[in-house]
Amino acid sequence: GIIILDFGSQYNQLIGRRIREMEVYSEIVPFNTPLSEILEKKPKGIILSGGPSSVNAENAHLVEKELYEQDIPVLGICYGMQLTAHILGGKVAKGDKGEYGKAHLDIVKENELLKGVCQNSIVWMSHFDEVAELPVGFELNARSGVIASISNPEKMIYGVQFHPEVSHSEEGGKMIENFVFGICKADRNWKLTNYIEKTVAEIKEKVGDQKVILGLSGGVDSSVAAVLIHKAIGDQLNCIFVDTGLLRKNEGKKVMENYGKHFKMNIKMVDASERFLSKLSGIGDPEEKRKIIGNEFVYVFDEESKQIEGAKFLAQGTIYPDVIESQSVKGPSAVIKSHHNVGGLPEEMDFQLLEPLRELFKDEVRKVGEELGIPHELVYRHPFPGPGLGIRVLGEVDAEKVRILQEADDIFIEELYKNDLYEKVSQAFVVLLPVKSVGVMGDERTYEYTAVVRSANTIDFMTATWSRLPYEFLDTVSSRIINEVRGINRVAYDISSKPPATIEWE
Numbered sequence: 417g418i419i420i421l422d423f424g425s426q427y428n429q430l431i432g433r434r435i436r437e438m439e440v441y442s443e444i445v446p447f448n449t450p451l452s453e454i455l456e457k458k459p460k461g462i463i464l465s466g467g468p469s470s471v472n473a474e475n476a477h478l479v480e481k482e483l484y485e486q487d488i489p490v491l492g493i494c495y496g497m498q499l500t501a502h503i504l505g506g507k508v509a510k511g512d513k514g515e516y517g518k519a520h521l522d523i524v525k526e527n528e529l530l531k532g533v534c535q536n537s538i539v540w541m542s543h544f545d546e547v548a549e550l551p552v553g554f555e556l557n558a559r560s561g562v563i564a565s566i567s568n569p570e571k572m573i574y575g576v577q578f579h580p581e582v583s584h585s586e587e588g589g590k591m592i593e594n595f596v597f598g599i600c601k602a603d604r605n606w607k608l609t610n611y612i613e614k615t616v617a618e619i620k621e622k623v624g625d626q627k628v629i630l631g632l633s634g635g636v637d638s639s640v641a642a643v644l645i646h647k648a649i650g651d652q653l654n655c656i657f658v659d660t661g662l663l664r665k666n667e668g669k670k671v672m673e674n675y676g677k678h679f680k681m682n683i684k685m686v687d688a689s690e691r692f693l694s695k696l697s698g699i700g701d702p703e704e705k706r707k708i709i710g711n712e713f714v715y716v717f718d719e720e721s722k723q724i725e726g727a728k729f730l731a732q733g734t735i736y737p738d739v740i741e742s743q744s745v746k747g748p749s750a751v752i753k754s755h756h757n758v759g760g761l762p763e764e765m766d767f768q769l770l771e772p773l774r775e776l777f778k779d780e781v782r783k784v785g786e787e788l789g790i791p792h793e794l795v796y797r798h799p800f801p802g803p804g805l806g807i808r809v810l811g812e813v814d815a816e817k818v819r820i821l822q823e824a825d826d827i828f829i830e831e832l833y834k835n836d837l838y839e840k841v842s843q844a845f846v847v848l849l850p851v852k853s854v855g856v857m858g859d860e861r862t863y864e865y866t867a868v869v870r871s872a873n874t875i876d877f878m879t880a881t882w883s884r885l886p887y888e889f890l891d892t893v894s895s896r897i898i899n900e901v902r903g904i905n906r907v908a909y910d911i912s913s914k915p916p917a918t919i920e921w922e
């Protein structure tokens with residue numbers, strides 16, 4: 417496959433996904449992975465990613481020069497191109513102002529990488545430094561104001577200053593394809609149906625006749641993991657579904673119907689809502705609420721898993737981005753998101769881990785899910801935070817507020833589906849504010865809570881914009897919520913982007 421060295425650009429996972437979409441295996445490894453380890457993977461090509469630092473900085477992130485002498489094609493993207501120029505004897509300078517956004521590509525000399533790419537196509541730039549002098553043996557292939565693309569075709573070394581992996585780069589896909597197939601001659605052998613077969617066989621082999629426990633949340637990752645494992649070992653899989661009382665409306669029922677009845681999985685549903693609510697009583701601080709919910713979850717899960725005698729494995733829906741994030745050597749502009757999944761492995765539990773989705777990107781997990789027969793709607797659900805409605809009822813949580821929020825949220829989501837908008841936004845939900853305001857209904861004065869409708873569009877959940885939902889649609893949602901949900905008399909729409917706001921309110 418193709419190995420991507422990670423220098424910390426926020427677009428790195430996109431490079432990996434683009435290549436996998438071409439049915440070629442790609443793997444993202446930290447930039448300082450020893451060359452010997454990289455070579456053990458027998459890569460057909462190596463991509464050096466973008467990154468936030470400067471090659472001229474004191475502790476610059478570098479690679480061994482020998483990387484360029486292996487007869488393996490190398491493509492440097494943004495920082496990766498600057499790094500290549502720097503290491504091979506060229507010069508990288510601080511530009512006057514940097515460049516951010518769209519630029520036009522002026523091809524001065526076509527090569528394998530730019531084959532078939534139109535003159536003047538739009539490319540996406542995001543950099544401060546620029547290549548000022550080419551290394552010996554290199555030629556200039558394209559400009560965009562700055563040096564946009566260089567190569568040493570004989571040594572199969574290529575560089576682009578822009579980001580071909582982002583969709584704003586009109587012909588970026590073609591360039592990556594040129595690299596992967598034209599230059600690296602990679603094979604198309606990454607197929608998800610093969611992945612399913614291979615993984616099912618591996619699970620069977622690893623688990624033997626032992627029991628496996630899995631915490632089913634109803635979310636995409638744990639569900640796909642469960643169905644995949646179930647396909648391999650049937651009733652040896654024991655799912656535990658904890659109803660925290662902080663889930664979406666009818667969530668428990670839906671999970672039992674879909675996975676219990678339809679897939680005939682062995683699921684124990686634990687109604688722990690009273691425990692959670694009583695632990696939360698009187699607590700208003702968001703972080704404290706998170707901690708309480710997280711601890712309680714582990715506690716309940718631990719108790720339940722002890723009931724399943726002789727279980728040797730704990731299965732988790734860990735996916736590739738989780739793995740990349742935990743291995744990544746992040747530069748100064750490190751990712752802000754602290755990962756906060758409820759239901760982490762209780763430390764004293766003595767299980768072997770089973771993580772059948774560890775190698776897959778989210779879109780691949782979804783494809784595997786559909787391939788396994790999970791309905792489309794379930795596979796394309798929005799993410800839902802572990803602490804659930806516990807952090808969407810702002811401030812102190814009680815059963816009544818949770819009920820009000822569930823009703824309002826359900827209406828919003830139902831309308832999104834009805835109007836074919838659900839899959840056009842990345843995450844949508846309702847938040848209940850502890851603020852009451854005056855209204856009038858019929859001839860009566862009302863004094864009730866305020867609900868906020870929130871919908872975000874994002875690729876990676878690290879930055880996001882609010883969804884430009886049609887006014888007419890928002891009008892319908894607002895009137896339905898106010899008319900149908902007792903306890904709410906006012907609806908607001910959240911028009912904050914992230915940053916500086918976050919997607920959730922707490």
Ligand code: XMP
Nearest residue numbers: 756757758799800801802803877918919920
């Ligand atoms: P924020 O609010 O940080 O959310 O912009 C980014 C993504 O993370 C989810 N999120 C959580 N997920 N436990 C989780 O499992 C949490 O405590 C938590 N807080 C936020 C959020 O729903 C969004 O998808």
